[in-house]
């Protein structure tokens with residue numbers, strides 16, 4: 001409750017995400033089962049949608065509350081999750097980064113710091129029953145039932161049932 005209340009106020013009053021970030025980082029550091037329970041309990045109340053049976057590993061942080069986590073989702077250790085919708089039964093390995101798209105910073109101008117040029121955050125969708133391998137970086141949608149190889153960098157949407165690997169991730173085969 002002490003973590004959740006300021007987060008709700010912050011969101012209702014649209015005054016940033018400082019409290020959310022503090023709580024997400026703090027709870028990411030709780031080890032073992034108590035950590036899984038604490039993170040799930042907090043995110044159940046603090047993000048767009050969080051299934052009651054999801055598993056969010058040690059060191060994993062959600063960067064924004066605009067996240068939807070479906071039933072049966074397992075997220076490994078030390079992941080970062082931006083604005084994302086993660087479908088039912090998806091398995092996310094460890095050290096995976098799910099970014100809020102590819103354009104968080106504008107960089108058209110060279111006479112201004114990139115930090116001052118705005119940008120856009122888009123929601124990335126990970127379909128149900130996907131398996132995202134360790135250390136993948138996901139910046140675009142992944143269809144249902146896909147397998148994304150360890151270390152892959154997803155920059156363009158991956159179609160349903162695909163097994164995609166590499167940087168940039170390309171489809172190696174399609175699952176029957």
Ligand SMILES: CC(C)(COP(=O)(O)OP(=O)(O)OC[C@H]1O[C@@H](n2cnc3c(N)ncnc32)[C@H](O)[C@@H]1OP(=O)(O)O)[C@@H](O)C(=O)NCCC(=O)NCCS
Pocket residue numbers: 092093094132133134135147148149150151152163164165166172173
């Ligand atoms: C992608 C993966 C599931 C294998 O899928 P697969 O369909 O059985 O693929 P194959 O082993 O038959 O390999 C197919 C091709 O992809 C390549 N490949 C496989 N995995 C790759 C990867 N992660 N990165 C780059 N290339 C890869 C293989 O070298 C092979 O290349 P080739 O066609 O030139 O010979 C597996 O390699 C992988 O990355 N698993 C993730 C493991 C992991 O992260 N576990 C922890 C999280 S739970």
